[in-house]
Amino acid sequence: MSGKIIRVNGPIVVAKGLLAKMYDLVRVGEDALWGEVVKIEEDLSFIQVYEDTLGLSVGEEVINTGSPLNVELGPGLISSIFDGIQRPLPLLESLSGFFIPKGVSSFSLSREKRWRFLPQVKSGDTVTEGDILGKVKEKDTFIHYILVPVGISGKVLDIQEGEFSIQDTIATIESEDKNLVPVTMLQRWPVRLPRPIREKLTPDLPLITGQRVLDSLFPLAKGGTAIIPGGFGTGKTVLEQTLAKFSNCDIIIYVGCGERGNEMTSVLHEFPKISDPYTQKPLMDKAILIANTSNMPVAAREASVYVGVTIAEYFRDMGYDVALMADSTSRWAEALREISSRLEEMPAEEGYPPYLATRLSQFYERAGKVKCLGRDGRQGTLTIIGAVSPPGGDFSEPVTQASLRLTGVFWALDTSLAYRRHFPAINWSQSFTLYQENLRKWFKENISSDWELLLGKVRELLQKEEDIQRVAQVVGIEALPEQERIILESCGMIREVFLIQNAFDPIDGFCTFKRQKKLLEIILNFHEFSWNYKEKNLSFEEIINHPLKEEIARLKELKDEDFFSKVEELEKKLE
Ligand SMILES: Nc1ncnc2c1ncn2[C@@H]1O[C@H](COP(=O)(O)OP(=O)(O)O)[C@@H](O)[C@H]1O
Ligand SMILES: [Mg+2]
Structure with missing residues (x-):
């Protein structure tokens, strides 16, 4: 089954006489470049080529392997770094310019290791x-x-x-x-086909991330899906990496998709030095990285997310909790757009192909909490967290909108918060989670019975703050009633002490639920205290400048041994 190249158009090659099926894997030209059949018209096969097509010429041979693109699954996957079609990338340099030579068909997993x-x-x-x-x-x-x-x-x-x-x-x-x-x-699986399961279950356990604003206000469930949309520099990559470091999962699959090579290089440099906060083991002992950076061929970017999600399903099927991070799904959609336009398909919104939403949904649908195949009834989860980079930070564009409808958590990053260096720049009025209901029981049993009440108060205060701010912009802060100014002060504290969290801080970078709860309680206690300041015979100035505020603000810097005793001390003072 071989044919001849009749046209080369960027990453798309057209071959005649190949007798191919859709998604057949082929070898193109003298260098035997890897490619995949993505469109068939009579005796013409349209092939997306995963490697640089420069130098290919009309008349060169194309050989059909007759099988679809598949991944190798088995021991040796963990700690691996692969390119978009699962070829091992042993060298850091490979990300910053040194490519795998064309047509190389190296095995994904070592054949020698025993x-x-x-x-x-x-x-x-x-x-x-x-x-x-x-x-x-x-x-x-x-x-x-x-x-x-x-x-x-x-x-x-x-x-x-x-x-x-x-x-x-x-x-x-x-x-x-x-x-x-x-x-x-060694087992193989075609990347575009979801691996079978017994049954989908309702995701009802939280993915704990150690990030206060996520865990407390917009929790994600294990087996759920989330997107992180945000303009340039709002912190998508930092957040994806933070989640990779701190999520309570057994396996992390990190797909660097179409972003700059140096970001991926920093992941490769950093991850091996980091230890998992739950086991103290090196993070790389549970991570697999897939890199298709912006300088690598665009068609392999389209494939990279499927390669990632198939490996993720393989570990889920063993009964593990797996999380997949993709940075960025917008670059993946752009690859789809470029290939579609080369195929001369009819474009829909903003040049994206009409099947954009279908493809996104086929990706996110592979997340879930499942009962695995096998008779022991074990369960596994696959959580997917996709970054979205809308041009100009405008969430009304097609990729954000389509992803938003398909996923359960929307962690919206806000340009103005990032500009003020409020990180993580999660916009608390735009973001949402659909898992609250399913997680209620877990929070009640594991955090406290009044957890929702506590969060309800925080949400209410933040909502009031927004309304008061609007008035304040017109009349000025000084003209506001004192009680409203107290709300502003308390919300300032919620932001500074609770919502802001430096991902790189050795102590505060990861915050346990126990600490999250204590921080919220002390802030709300202080709010209560200042709300009733008159009963305490304090003046408004005294309450606004109260020395306890500074002490609460500094709690974040304390290690656990000092943190809990200090909180207790502050609580006594407030009484
Ligand atoms: N959680 C965070 N804690 C501290 N700094 C952050 C955080 N998130 C983002 N930043 C800062 O913002 C910069 C840009 O973030 P990045 O993730 O690269 O943005 P994006 O991927 O959205 O373009 C980072 O280099 C870092 O300085
Ligand atoms: Mg980024």
């Missing part, structure tokens, strides 16, 4: 797809489960224990139709 396989079933046992066959220890502590491949069930004829490479047969299963199926630790 892994100690421990069977969990024995010969004679009956197994079905998704059952755990055995386990492998990867990194120091991670248990990588080897599952019965999708579509296979039957009797285990033979299962090995010992050191194996991922291509060695570790078990043989006799299928129901009496076929002998050799099973290895």
Whole structure:
């Protein structure tokens, strides 16, 4: 099955006589560049090429592999750094200019490395797809489960224990139709096809991020979806990276998609130095990075999110909590737009193809809390958090609007907050979460029964502040009634002490729920105290300039040992 190139148009190559199916993976030209068939018209195949097409000429051969783009799944994935089509990127330099040579078909996972396989079933046992066959220890502590491949069930004829490479047969299963199926630790899956599950469940546990404004005001559930829209410099990348560092997940997949190479390089430099706040283990021991930066071919950017989400599903299927961060989905949509225009498709809004929303939804739909395949009833979650970079920070553009309708949390970043260096620049009146209801029970049982009441008060104060500010802009602060000025003061405290959080601060960068709650309580107590200042025989000036305010503001700097005793001391003083 081979054809000839008849036209080259940027990342799109047209070949004649290829006899291809949609999404067939092909090798293009003398350099055997990787490509994928994305449109078929009679005997013409339109191919998006994942590598630089410069130098390709008409008449060169195209060979059809006959199978779709798939990923390699198995031990060795963790700590890997891949390009958009899962080729390993061992060198940092590869992100800042040094590319993988054209047409290289390096394996994603090492064929040499040997892994100690421990069977969990024995010969004679009956197994079905998704059952755990055995386990492998990867990194120091991670248990990588080897599952019965999708579509296979039957009797285990033979299962090995010992050191194996991922291509060695570790078990043989006799299928129901009496076929002998050799099973290895290496499995493959086509990236555009969601991996099957037993059942979708309601996401009802929070993804804890250690970021106060997110955890408290706009919580995301494990298995849910969130977007982070924001203009240039509002903190999308910092927030995505912070979430990668601090989310309480077993596996983190970070897809750097179409953004500057140096940002990805900084991730690569930084992640290995960071330790997971929950386990104190190096962050890279649970991370996989996929890099398709702005200087890399545009078609591979289109593929990179599917590669990421397929690897994420693979770990979810073992029963883990997985989070995928994509920075930025707008650059991904732009790749879609460019390819679509080269295919001469009819453009819809702002030049994006009419199927933009469908594609986005196919991506976000792969998130979820699920009952995995396999008979042990284990559950896994896949959370997706996509950054969106609307041009000029205008949220009415198509990518933001389409994503907004498909996802459960909207963490809106605000240019004016970022300009004032209020970080994370989450706009508290624009942002929302749809998971509040499902998480209610967890908060009630794990944080406190009055948690919602507490947050209700905070929301109410912030809402009042907005109204008062509007009046203040006309009449001036001095002309406001004293009680309203107290609300402004308290909201100032909510912002400074609670909402603002420096992601790079060694103490305050990650804030536990216990601390979040104490901070909120002390701020609200102080508000109560100042609201009734007259009963305390204080003057308005005295309450506005009260020394306790400074002490509350400095709580964030304290380590846990001092923090809780100091809060207690302040609470006593307030009484
Ligand atoms: N949570 C944060 N804490 C401290 N500084 C931040 C935070 N978020 C953003 N910043 C500052 O804003 C700058 C721009 O953020 P970045 O994430 O690169 O923006 P974007 O990706 O939206 O263009 C960062 O270099 C950093 O100085
Ligand atoms: Mg960025």
